[in-house]
Amino acid sequence: MNATATRPGRWTAADVPDQTGRVAVITGANTGIGFEAAKVLAARGATVVLACRNPDRAGDALARLTASNAVARVEFLRLDLTSLASVREAAAELRTRHSAIDLLINNAGVMWTPRSTTADGFELQFGTNHLGHFAFTGLVLDRLLPVAGSRVVTVSSVGHRTGRIDFDDLQSERRYGRHRAYGASKLANLMFTYELQRRLEVAGADTVALAAHPGGAGTELVRNAPSLIRRLYPLFEPLVTQSAERGALPTLRAATDPVTRGGEYYGPDGIGEVKGFPKRVGSSARSHDKLVQRRLWEESLELTGVTFPV
Template sequence: MGSKWTAADIPDQTGRTAVVTGANSGLGLVTAQELARAGAHVVVACRDLTKGSAAVSTIRSAVPDASLSLERLDLADLLSVREFAEVMAKEHDGLDLLINNAGIMAVPKGTTADGFESQFGTNHLGHFALTGRLAEMLSARPGSRVVTVSSGMHRIGRIRFDDLQSTRRYQNWLAYGQSKLANLLFAFELDRRAPFGSYASHPGYANTNLQNAVTQATGSKLVERAVSLFTRTFAQSMEMGALPSLYAATYPGLPGGSFIGPDNFFEQRGHPTIVRARKPAYNEADARRLWEVSEELTNVTFPFTGAENK
């Protein structure tokens, strides 16, 4: 494993189809662009088609021969997830890469179209349902992979099975931490069950639009300026932040269930490498329970059951 792996090291992706959620900005945009540069056909999946069109233009200006398509996907709406999967099944005979990248962070209390707490519903349940609905397409392609983007903030998360939707108590950062821990439990359980590879990644501390949205939501110009200064000083670029996802998606022979993050400064910056999540992320009983609850909440079941598929 090279310690200084970059996007230039991505193997040729010609003939492969990739879906990147939240590909209209930030890490998703960089991920989509670099996969397209490597030859993949990239489905730019995002909620706002106007922003998505701008992203497609941005990618094409950097990669003139990029093979791209734009599709609407709102992970906070299970009907939108189903419709997206139906379009994919009509237009493609298989899927090689699914990058579960989109997410919201530390937002005020709210609910999705289906009544779920917004962070748990968008970051975890939306991607769970999407992966389930695309699982047959992924199974149809040899060497296919799913990469689910988590965060170092999974370390403050706890899966509160008695209050998954934070109805009794809501704290925005703890709810975010729960959703990011759920991402890891799902990614590792998916790898145990699926006939394809499942991986998790985290970008470290990257300068993205998520950071800006959180600080602007405080309404404090002082906080906004302070965080902006800290981010400019210590955060790595979006290009570096996208490398763990790209590595997880394309590095040859990577063991299934690997968690990829930056190799430097307490995993906050650096080049991609295999890292270790906090212990609760590897709790298989919690992972099975979360899987079952997620199936019930989303009404999405996967076309496989367990390790016999490996």
């Protein structure tokens, strides 16, 4: 019997089924929830590709993974989501290495950064969190489509609830607020997931798209917070954060639980979805606007120059 049925509301890493023979690609897997997800998937037998920007930090992550599991099958793939050239190079390299991919976890991200731009001139948070992952997914999706049960899991945030997609100022050139831009990028992650799932269904594909958020996970993202928040953070951290290990559980459930379905969204079950065990959660009404989802998809195709096989 599936453990989800016997222990409702208490889904843990112990519930991740055997992953032997599966290939899982995780962006930003050198630290935080990406690393914790990689550790669990590798322990369950998956070949895990750590798609990261920094080779040194990725090397350290690989060493830690193999130190805890001598037979872990882990690889490094250099991927800089702030550069479409790097995204294309990484996708080409991944396609060379693996003819089939079972799982793509779009996890990497930046939060609350001062305004800056990617190599392609996109606002950094929108360009990294949404456009980089949009492009990478489009370039490798045909490696997932033939694989029964394959999944694309994109990590969003409770911050999506503050987000708005302003098509007149997608790159925040007229007005920039670090929280506003972050919320827009996380809303875009959800809209991308829902639109991708709809297109996969129309195509009759076996691949599904899901989303997850970690709640308040103790990761490095807070490093870009305003100085006042950074100074006060140690005071309220125990109330609003959980470990990166616990924060990875919604991603792992979306990625591996046999009872999940395409288009679902997973997050912690506690008050405000800040802490707790992973369950299916709802997203903002704005995230379900199909007209905006479709327009964002078309805008993203134009901005990245990437086409999708669905």
